Amino acid sequence: MSPEWILDILEKDQILTRQHRITLERAEADRPFSVHWELRVMLYLGILLFTTGAGLLIYENLDRIGHNALLSVLTLLCAACFAFAFRDKKPYMPVQTGTKTPFGEYALLLGCLLFLTLEGYAQYTYTIFGTRYGLVTAIPAVLFIALAYAFDHRGVLSLGLTALISWVGVTIRPLEFYFKGNLRDLSVLVSALLLAVLLIAGALYLDHRRIKRHFTNTTLAFAGNLMLVALIAGLFNFPEYHLILTAVLAVVCYGFAVYARKEQSFLFLLMSTIYGYIGLTYLIFHYLKPGTTTAYLYWIVTGIGLIVYLLSYKKVVSK
Amino acid sequence: MKAYNETWLRNRQIVRQSERWQRRGLLSAEQLGRIRTEHPVGFRQTNGFVEIGLFVFTMVAVSGLFFLLVSLFDPLLNINMLSLATGLIVTVLLHVLLREKHFYRSGIDNALVLVTTGLVAAGLGGLLPDGLPTWAICLATLPILLTSVWYYGDLLVTFAAFAAFCTAVVDFTLELPAGQAILPFVGMAAGGGLYALARHYDNRPGLLYWEDDFTLLEWLALALLILSSNYFVVRTVNFWLLDTRSPEPPEIALGWLFWLLTFLIPAGLLVLGLRKRDRPLLIMSFLGLAGALSALRYYHPLFSLETYVALNGFLLILLAGFIIRFLKTPRHGFTDQPDEESPDDLLFAPETLTVVQSAAPGLSHNTDELRFGEGDFGGGGAGEKY
Numbered sequence: 001m002s003p004e005w006i007l008d009i010l011e012k013d014q015i016l017t018r019q020h021r022i023t024l025e026r027a028e029a030d031r032p033f034s035v036h037w038e039l040r041v042m043l044y045l046g047i048l049l050f051t052t053g054a055g056l057l058i059y060e061n062l063d064r065i066g067h068n069a070l071l072s073v074l075t076l077l078c079a080a081c082f083a084f085a086f087r088d089k090k091p092y093m094p095v096q097t098g099t100k101t102p103f104g105e106y107a108l109l110l111g112c113l114l115f116l117t118l119e120g121y122a123q124y125t126y127t128i129f130g131t132r133y134g135l136v137t138a139i140p141a142v143l144f145i146a147l148a149y150a151f152d153h154r155g156v157l158s159l160g161l162t163a164l165i166s167w168v169g170v171t172i173r174p175l176e177f178y179f180k181g182n183l184r185d186l187s188v189l190v191s192a193l194l195l196a197v198l199l200i201a202g203a204l205y206l207d208h209r210r211i212k213r214h215f216t217n218t219t220l221a222f223a224g225n226l227m228l229v230a231l232i233a234g235l236f237n238f239p240e241y242h243l244i245l246t247a248v249l250a251v252v253c254y255g256f257a258v259y260a261r262k263e264q265s266f267l268f269l270l271m272s273t274i275y276g277y278i279g280l281t282y283l284i285f286h287y288l289k290p291g292t293t294t295a296y297l298y299w300i301v302t303g304i305g306l307i308v309y310l311l312s313y314k315k316v317v318s319k
Numbered sequence: 320m321k322a323y324n325e326t327w328l329r330n331r332q333i334v335r336q337s338e339r340w341q342r343r344g345l346l347s348a349e350q351l352g353r354i355r356t357e358h359p360v361g362f363r364q365t366n367g368f369v370e371i372g373l374f375v376f377t378m379v380a381v382s383g384l385f386f387l388l389v390s391l392f393d394p395l396l397n398i399n400m401l402s403l404a405t406g407l408i409v410t411v412l413l414h415v416l417l418r419e420k421h422f423y424r425s426g427i428d429n430a431l432v433l434v435t436t437g438l439v440a441a442g443l444g445g446l447l448p449d450g451l452p453t454w455a456i457c458l459a460t461l462p463i464l465l466t467s468v469w470y471y472g473d474l475l476v477t478f479a480a481f482a483a484f485c486t487a488v489v490d491f492t493l494e495l496p497a498g499q500a501i502l503p504f505v506g507m508a509a510g511g512g513l514y515a516l517a518r519h520y521d522n523r524p525g526l527l528y529w530e531d532d533f534t535l536l537e538w539l540a541l542a543l544l545i546l547s548s549n550y551f552v553v554r555t556v557n558f559w560l561l562d563t564r565s566p567e568p569p570e571i572a573l574g575w576l577f578w579l580l581t582f583l584i585p586a587g588l589l590v591l592g593l594r595k596r597d598r599p600l601l602i603m604s605f606l607g608l609a610g611a612l613s614a615l616r617y618y619h620p621l622f623s624l625e626t627y628v629a630l631n632g633f634l635l636i637l638l639a640g641f642i643i644r645f646l647k648t649p650r651h652g653f654t655d656q657p658d659e660e661s662p663d664d665l666l667f668a669p670e671t672l673t674v675v676q677s678a679a680p681g682l683s684h685n686t687d688e689l690r691f692g693e694g695d696f697g698g699g700g701a702g703e704k705y
Contacts, residue, residue, distance in 0.1 A: 032654035046635030053629025296387035303380025
């Protein structure tokens with residue numbers, strides 16, 4: 001992008017004086033090239049590769065390395081990461097604080113991922129939790145969410161929320177676009193819904209109390225996704241509860257649409273629209289069984305209807 | 320005559336650049352206000368998430384329309400005619416919308432441009448005589464795709480045009496005598512040539528309408544260049560093309576040359592990228608070096624895969640940490656200060672996604688299903704020589 005021609009125009013419009021133009025040209029020529037994001041991605045990749053590799057190493061060589069030695073090394077590494085993060089921590093405040101140096105937050109993330117490896121390894125080797133598998137995910141869930149609030153770290157918050165959702169029996173891997181886990185099982189489904197309600201209530205309460213408001217949307221996105229997916233899965237799997245599930249789905253979609261309008265957070269609008277549409281379409285095809293021509297007409301009409309609906313959301317202020 | 324109002328596009332660029340200057344304190348708010356009034360932008364602004372939704376539902380509606388027409392007129396018209404007819408209807412619709420609603424890459428027009436181009440290309444492609452080779456079909460569709468790119472400047476269509484061009488080149492090369500042997504060189508030439516072309520034109524004010532398309536072409540051409548020169552890719556593709564397959568990919572002719580190119584090309588691109596301070600070059604060359612190291616480990620395994628992954632992760636952390644400290648104060652025209660052009664949240668979402676994605680199996684109940692991730696990537700130490 002060369003701003004040369006823009007400067008020409010601005011000078012011609014007499015918005016810029018000759019002198020001012022030269023200043024801008026010089027500023028543009030001297031502007032250093034920012035590799036900030038590339039470096040952050042490198043750090044992230046490094047952390048992910050390292051923890052993945054370490055996890056696989058342990059898994060592959062379980063019978064060949066001394067367990068205690070391995071456990072000690074992992075514990076040391078993990079502790080070192082937390083210590084480093086702690087040294088870098090700014091005092092807790094309800095607002096967004098950030099860290100003193102760019103490395104603190106990454107050390108914390110690495111520490112958390114290593115903690116997971118450590119925990120899995122300890123469970124595998126010494127079965128410290130016995131058969132109480134719930135604990136395996138409950139501990140990191142509580143720990144990570146607490147750490148996220150203490151250290152002001154949204155990535156760790158996402159990890160904690162993922163662990164919490166695993167705890168009720170649903171595994172999320174966002175890049176696979178489906179939820180593993182047992183949503184065919186009514187008790188899992190209900191616990192997922194209850195957890196989602198709890199999380200939404202908690203997020204809104206903390207937001208209201210102005211505590212870490214930049215966490216609100218992360219928590220709501222996780223909880224909302226869980227809620228909507230559980231509801232859709234319920235529609236597919238439990239025809240006997242269609243009425244109540246449909247009612248809840250309608251309320252949730254409406255709620256998110258209102259929230260999106262209020263907060264100008266369009267992710268929630270998109271979520272509620274798409275999941276709501278999937279639910280509605282499933283119900284219509286399930287009960288009315290339209291013929292092919294009617295089905296095509298349905299696609300056209302609903303598609304256009306939703307386009308108009310989405311376009312009715314105006315951005316209140318553009319930045 | 321083009322689909323979008325070019326004056327508005329220019330104004331949009333002027334206002335955006337001025338906003339950046341104003342944020343850096345180089346322009347006063349009052350000057351910016353004047354620039355905004357004197358260079359109005361009439362496009363309808365939407366939001367990224369809304370755009371995704373609009374794209375999806377436009378696709379839903381248009382698919383419904385197409386299948387409805389097919390089911391109604393099927394006995395009368397053949398599918399090619401129907402594609403062309405639907406393409407025509409969609410084009411008219413698109414132009415009415417653009418004129419009345421002033422969309423610009425709002426999801427709706429992206430979807431309609433894509434559908435129109437696809438339908439016209441498919442319809443005309445169906446009119447071609449049977450039995451043509453693949454390269455001829457691709458070459459025949461290329462003018463349609465390029466016309467669409469010229470008129471709308473759509474990125475997805477640009478991607479499709481690039482894919483069609485590559486397919487045509489590869490298929491044509493393979494029909495030549497000794498085609499298989501020269502294929503990697505043809506790939507490198509095509510990648511290098513397209514990159515040079517895109518780089519030459521990507522910054523011209525007169526070609527502002529296609530600025531993004533040229534940038535996309537740069538990324539794609541670099542990817543083609545790096546892939547065609549990678550020993551692992553060359554050897555594997557060569558193996559796919561063999562008529563009689565041995566269980567293992569055989570050694571390729573000129574193996575030493577390809578090993579040399581595997582490392583030299585990304586290294587050369589990296590030097591160029593550092594000199595020119597060019598993002599696509601820097602990122603792609605880095606990935607290319609990672610690919611080169613992975614290829615080296617694949618054929619000459621010094622470490623087990625998991626050691627290699629863990630070691631690379633460790634080295635990457637060190638390297639990134641070192642560069643971050645090194646660039647605390649800007650040096651050699653590079654800085655670690657975030658640009659105002661890359662907002663925080665833009666990167667936050669993918670970062671979160673990758674972390675959750677990779678940690679999720681470790682957080683699931685069934686401890687017996689340890690998943691193996693993609694093993695064939697890894698970062699290497701990119702030499703920071705100036």
